[in-house]
Structures are given as C-alpha cells and as structure tokens.
Amino acid sequence: MSALPGRPDNLTDGPRRSYQVRPDELEGAVRETLSHQVAVARPLGVDPAGQAIRRANRIRRRRTAAGLAVGAVVTVVLSAGMAQLGAETGRDGTPIVVIGDPDPSGRPIPTASVPGADPSPGPSATLLGTETLVGADGRRLVLPDVGAAEHAQLLPGGGGWLVISTQTNSGRSLRVLQNDGLAQVLLAGAGPIVLAPDSRQVAWRDGNDLLVAGVVGGQLIGAARTPAPAGAVPVRFVGDSVLVRPDPADAGHALWRPGAGPLTEAVDQETLNFYGGLPDGRLVGQISTDSGGTCLAVLDPARHLSPVETGCGPDLSQDGVGGISADGRWLLVNGRIGKASRALLIDLRRLKSSPTAVSAGPPMTGAVVWTDASHASYLDAAGELVQVDVHRVRAGQPASPAAVSGVPAGDRPVLVAGL
Template identity: 30%
Template sequence: MNIQDVVRESLQAQVYQPPAMRDSADRAVRGAQRIRRRRSYLTAGSAAVAVVAIVIGLAALLDGQHRSTPTPGVSAGPTSSTVSVPPSPPATTPTLPRVGVPLLERSTIVLPDGRTISLGGVGGDVLSAYQTMDGFLVNVSNPDGATTSLWLVKPDGTTRRLVERSDEPVAVAGDGRHFAWRFNDRLQIASMNGDATVTAGPSTPAPAQGLPLAIADTAVLLGYSQTGGGLDTFDVWLSAKGAYSASWDKTTHVVAVYGPSPDRKSFLGLVDAGDGSKAACLALLDPANHLRATAKACGVTGRVDDRGPVSPDGRYLALQAESADGAPQVAVVDLERVFQKPEAATVWDAQWPGVWADATTMVTTANNGRLCRFRVGQTTCEQVAAPGVASAPAYQLIPRLAG
C-alpha cells in the first residue's frame, strides 16, 4: 500500500475535517468521483430548470409580475475569480449563529459573513486551503492529474500561482510564507514576501520515500507510511545545513507529529511512552537532534493521531482523545503548563479536533453529529450553521495560520 492509498483511507471517514498534514488522496479516484457528482448535478439541474420555467410561466399568466433580477457578483479583477454578496435570508426563517470560520466548498471559499470567493481562476480541482495574513493558500490538482500546485488567493479574488508543480500538496509553514515540496526526486524550500514574490531556497536530492509534511524554522519534516496504517516513519531535512542526509532509523520513538510548535523552532508530536505499552506521550521534538523529545507529558491523549491544531495565540493544543467507554473526545491542553502538569484544560465530546475560530473557540463536529462551537473552559456545544453551502461532506473548514 502506497502513501496515497493510506491518505485516501484516512479521508473516507472525515466530515467537517480541516486538511491534515497527510491530505493528498489519489487524484484518479477523486476525478472519477467528481465526474459522477457532476453528472448528478446536471440531471438535478435539468429538472430544476423545468420546474422554474413552469412556475414563471404560470406567474406571468396569472398576474403579469416580473421576475426579480439576482444580485450580480462583484468582479474580482483580471482573473476569473469573483467575490459575491449573499442574499439576505427571509426575516421569518429561524437561523443559528454562523459557523464563524471560512469554508471550502469544492471551487468556492465561503467567508464567515456569507460572501463567497470563486476559485475558478486556479486552473484545477482544489484539494485544501489555509487562511493566512495574505489571503488564502490553496493546493490544487493540476490538469495533468499527476502533480499539484500552490496558489495565493487574495481577499478580492485575484490569484497568483506560487508553486507550479509538486508531487503532492505543498507543505506550508505556520507563517504562511514558507513552503516545502517534492518534485522530480528533489526536495525544495522557498519563501514569499508581502508582494507575493517567491524566492527559491535550498534544494536537495530527495530520499526514495518521504514527503514534506511541515516546516519549523528551516527544518523540513519528512514522513511516509512503512506499515500501511498511517504516517509512521519520520525524518528531518535541515535545509540550512545543506544536503539531506537520511536518518529514519534514529526517529523510531516518534509515533505521530502534529506540526510546528508555537515558537516554530520545534515540532509537537507523540512519542512512545517507553514503558512497553502502546501509550504515547505528547512531546516537544528537536529537529536538530533526530526529533529527540526535549519535554514530555504523558496521559493527556488516548489515541495516536496527527490532528493537533494549535490556537492562533499559540497557547492551546487540541488533541484526539477518547472517553472511558471508547467514545471520541477532544482534549485541549495548555501548552504553557502541560509539560509541568500533564492534564487537559478542557475535554469536549467531539469527534475530532476541528478549526480554531479564535484563541479560545474551536469549531468541530460534536458526537451528536451537529456542527458546534466549543470554548476552552466549557464543555457545552453551541450549534452553528453554514448557510449557503451544501451538506457536510461537500466542504471543509479552513484553518487559519497564525502568521
């Protein structure tokens, strides 16, 4: 089983799920699924057009009323991307609070206020997105079906391609301005300035296996699946020190990596507890020393998983956990205290870590299936709505990078 098979299996059970480090499913499968969906949309759309035509005809015969003209979209500039203004909901319709984070629905970004940004200008199928200080970074499947590209989509809808071709979705640093990818058996790192000008950085021959997953300062985390059950083998390319030198055998204590730490000098992840059990401990991992754990906190998570979003201010980390009876939970730990006092600050009855809406609020799916807001220090679920979008499997919550 190759890494794309592993990733595809991990995505099949996810709903309302932000893009994790391993999100790069088989594009051939994805393409076939899109073709089937498009055929369904055409069939449903034809029926809808017929119904609308009948209704309009009857209305014209009975009272001669005119059709209302829909509010036109606002042009976004020279590209095909546009920003649109949502219609006002009927005054009598009861509404839930809006979700409060941007959503990715196929080729459209739905902003928290309901406006939309079309991604038609990126020239391919959208795989994942991140919100940054500059707009949105979007990983796209190229028309060749074999490579991906990275695009910047600005708030006004204008687009710029930053990385032309990569074997898999490009890894993005926490500042939203450093990228790493693999293409043509080479690893490459690059940076972007405020004008969206990309400057190439170091490059090195790539190992036989391994893709860039995350970036901490100038260190690039690499990973692949050795067992076929998920990403389980890790290494680091220290790009500032020259060519990559393989040391996969020196990081076998690492069982999962969440991403960079708040100071962006280390990685946060899980390591073997070292007591012969299957337990894992939260750890700060030193990229310069084969991901050695410089601090550990055991007993704060009950599941090995690489979904661990850090709050925008860097204080809280949300981890996959489980209750005593095996039900999924999300444990939130205070990174300022957890390595001195290993315990969760809050535990939510939610299916998985979602996306932070602000420093203390996360949006995710509760165990009752509802899309909810959870707050640090509270266990209750505040149900929210995503007006103007399709059913849950059709969209992703877009995570915000701290910048």
C-alpha cells in the first residue's frame, strides 16, 4: 500500500477543525460544566457525621478493652494477694481473709433500746451475747450473729466492735461489727489474738509465726511477722511492743517490737501473769518465788521487765484473771481467803508494805472492766454480773452476782466497756 502523494505521514486529508473559539462560547462551556458539577451529588472529602460515629466506635472498643484489662489485672492482683496471704500463714488451712460488703443499702441498722428511764451519762460495763450488747444500765444493742465470742472492744471513735471468737477446730476469728450493720471478717483460722487497748492494732499467732497489723477502715494493714517458739502466744500490747509468753507452761515473758528485729528469748524467768498497766507505763504482774509461792510485782518494760516493787501476802490464784483501775490504785484479782476462792481487792499503793486483800465477791471469769476509779464489773462462773463498789467492799460488804437480763438462754456473755 502506497502513501498518498504529497504527504509524509499516513493521515488522510479531511475537513480541517477550527480551533478558533469565541469568548462567549468559552464562557458558556465553563458555566455548563460548573452547573453539571453542582447538580451531581458527590461524596464529601470530609464527613463529620461519619467521623463522629467512627470515633465513638473506637472509644467504645477502647473502653471495652480497658475494662477487660482492668478486670484481668484485678483478678491477678486478688489471686496473688490471696496466694501471698495463704503463703504467709505457714500452713495448709484457711488463709487470712478480709471480707467487705460494699453495698450497705440492704443492711439493717441496729437499734438500741433502754427500758425505763434514760441511762446515766458516762461509760458503763456491757455484755456481748450472740446478738445482743447489754449495758449495766439495761441498754441493749442487737448485732449480727457472731457466734461464740471470747473478747470484744470498741472500734476507735465508737463506730462498732472488734470481736474475737472462741477457739474452734479451725482456730479463732476476728470480726468487725460496725454500727450500720456491716460485718467483716479480718482474720480467720488464727491462733490466739490480742487487741491493743485503743483497738488500732492486733497481734496473733499464725502457724510458726507471730504477726502484728494495724486496724484501719475495716482492714488489716502493715503486717509484720517474726518466727516464734512452738507454743509462744501474744499476751498484751505494751506501747508499740507486744508482750509474748514463750511457753504458757513456764514462767517468763519477752517483749517484741515489730520492725525492730525478731523475737528474742524471754527477758525474765519469773512472771506468771500480767494484770494491766499503771499510768506511768509500768506493769503489774504475778511472779513466782523460790519457795513455790507467788507475789505481786511492779515490772518496768524499759528495764527488761525487771521487778522494781514487790509485795507478798495475798494468796493469789494462777489463772491470770485480774484488772487494775485507771488511776493505778486498785487491783481486782482471783485468790483465796482461807480455803474459799474469792475475788480479792488489793490496794497497790501499799504494795511494798505487805498488802492485804479483802473479799470483793465470787471468783471472776473473763475480763474485768473498771468504769471509774472506784467501780468495777466482772462475770462469775455462772455468767452473772458482779458490780463492785470499792468503798462498800472495804467496809466489809462484798458484791453479789445478779442475773443479766436480755441475754438469750445458753449464751455466755462477754464483758466489754463503752456501750
């Protein structure tokens, strides 16, 4: 095929297109194009509503993931905490637990009732039954069932009670019973438990160790522990230290200051029992003598419990039951007059000059509560309340027991103070 003559390419000749455009035609074409673009709905380059929806979805997914992560962390922490507490008990048993009820809306509010006239002001001795606190003035306060109680004390500020259970096959428990009805278990399956006088600390035996912790907001915090001899038990708090009896079958006590080192051996070999403290911080206790008898002694914790005063004469029992008045003058302690077992009243101001003892009433069981400098209360073996008036006792009129009203039959009350 040959190209057309006269052309160097293969284009054919045809009508030539004019590229001459008049201004009015160009303007019309631009307007027409713009009108078409306005008429056609095109997707926006930026969609605010879509962005808001997508952002909300992303936030919801992140919150869901964060919630799952927090739940997992809490589960791990709680599991680790319980594992740690279980490991710290040093035994294969029920671990120390802290149980709370975060929703108080369904809890009954305990109410106190007072039969007769209004109660007199000031502190009074009270009794803790299974569900009832009973005051010496007749006031009764119903509490949740705590089972058999061994000891109870007011919480700081009077917002409830700390209650130590009696010994069971699984050990002892410590519960918080708040005035709004909340019941919490602080310790379960523990050995002997003692509370500081202000209820801000607790010491207990657990496995092979002794432990001390603070009581704050219904929880135990800042626990410290030390290995202890087999059978060693906490006896009482002495300031920030814990008085420990290494062997309840033998005389002797030791002082353990948590955080300052382990428990040392007994710092004395004579003390049998302690009845309380004096205003100056010294303690009153019972010591053994070379002749096999016992005497009263004032012991100084700052001098390794060395006796600084002693007084012999009264025939004291060795059950350890006794209590000292707040002013440090009077001691109620179990003993004997002749062959009769009695509660004895002793004037500690005459300790150095062979103190004499007078009969104050029947023998005591449990705690002794001094309501003021000259009045005390305790329970006898039958669980009846004995109210001691020092002036009447010194005048030869021992106190007599009286049945406690409001305590269900079969419940053995526990004497407490502060209701």
